[in-house]
Amino acid sequence: MMLPKAAKDPSCGAPKHTGLLREELLVFRHLLGLGENPSQIRLGPPLSNSSLKDILFVSIDVDGPRDFKCAENSPCLVGISILDTRRLQFYMTTISVAAKTRSALGNVENLIKSHQLQVGQSNHLSYRSSKFLFGETRQIKADKVKTYLQRLIKDRFFVLVTYGGGAADCIYLEGLRLGIRPLYHLDVLKVAQFPLQTYYRYSLAKILDALKLPWQDLHIAGNDARFTLHALLMTAVRDWNYRDDKPKSKPTPSTQVTLSSIKTIAKAWRIPDQDQPSLSFLFEDHIIKERVLLNPETRKNGKRLRPEKTPEEKAQRRERKKLAKEKRKLKEARRPQWLFNLGDLLDNE
Structure with missing residues (x-):
């Protein structure tokens, strides 16, 4: 089994629980068709002609009062990001991994649907809601959140994704009384413990940095839910490099397509830049040069004229x-x- 250098070095003094292989990771492997089901839980039907499960990955993050049972109508932000494995399979089967078109690459970021709901009004929430990177924040009444979330799930099997246990998020969902329960609850912190060989609670920012994923404006409900899903997908790619049960030969074509596709989705978003589009990094031959506006009074032949030096x-x-x-x-x-x-x-x- 391959391990990172920090885990191989006995002088680093890492605890015995460093890099535990948890059930959450085994379940996640099975959902993507990269491993067997480790539990007796039924994890949804498979998609036709695919090893993927026919499910939704629903990442939820709630920013607001800690005790939602005592403050159900208190102002809060609810972030929701959803990845449908049907859309993932369509992307994997209809687009060649070797040569992706520019229009297809532009739609990779849209494979994950992100929403941010604002319940109630406050100056603090209004400022935080403006920091949502993946769309517009929607104002909604507290009693309408349940209907909104049910419409997004659409009677599908889904897996709940949170970060760090998501105790407050789970309390909020229980208060909504959706009438449906997730097939499984994936805590990204536990899923990433073996691939990253961690032994303490990483922050979401540190997990994203360890996975070399871009991020911006964390601690905003909608952004946290989206970046949590990015970290979950990239963990599967990192995990493949350190698995002890994978075949010694090269992965099968279907495995290569799965790993390549989820890596592309996880890395599709880039920090916005005013001077160039966010997807320009995907095209090596597409280089945008900064345009210099020529002013006849200050420039000559495209070069700035330097002021005349004094004799001194x-x-x-x-x-x-x-x-x-x-x-x-x-x-x-x-x-x-x-x-x-x-x-x-x-x-x-």
Whole structure:
């Protein structure tokens, strides 16, 4: 079994529970068709002609009062991100991994549907809701959140995804009384413990950095739910490199397509840049050069005109060049003589 260097080094003093292989990771492997079912729980039917399960990955994060039982109508933000394995299978089967078109790559980011709901009004929530990166925040009444979430799930089997246990998130969902229960609850912190060889609670930012995933404006409900799903997908790619039960030969074509597709989805989002589109990194031959606006008063032939130097500044520049030249000569005089004859000695040999 391959392990990271930190786990191999006995002098690092890592606890015995470093990198535990938890049931959550085994279940996640099975949902993606990368492993067997480790439990007796029925994890949904498989998709036709695919090893993927016919489910929804529903990532939820709630920002608000800690005790939702005592403050069900208190202002809060509810972030929801959903990845449908049917859409994932369609992307895997209809788009070639070797050569993806630009229009297809532009739609990769849209395979995950993200929503942010604002319940109630407060200045603090209004500011935080404006930081949502994946759409517009929707104002909604507390009694309408249940209907909104039910409409998103649409009587499908789903797996709940949270980060760090999501105690407050689960309390909020229990208060909604959806009438349906998830097939399984995946805590990304536990899923990533073996692939990242962790032994303490990483923050979401640290997990994303360890997986080399971009992120921005965390601690916003909608962004946390989305980036949690990104971390979950990228964990599967990282996990494949450290599995002890994978075949020694190259992975099968279907496994390669699965790993390549979820890696592309996890990395599709980039920090927005005003000067270039967020997906320009996907095209090596697509380089956007900064356009220089020509002003005839300040520029000539596309180059900025430097202000004319005064006689004093010109004299100072000549003096600096003279001192630098004398310094180089002094340095060469101190250099051993054999360095100058090294080329001749090599030629003679």
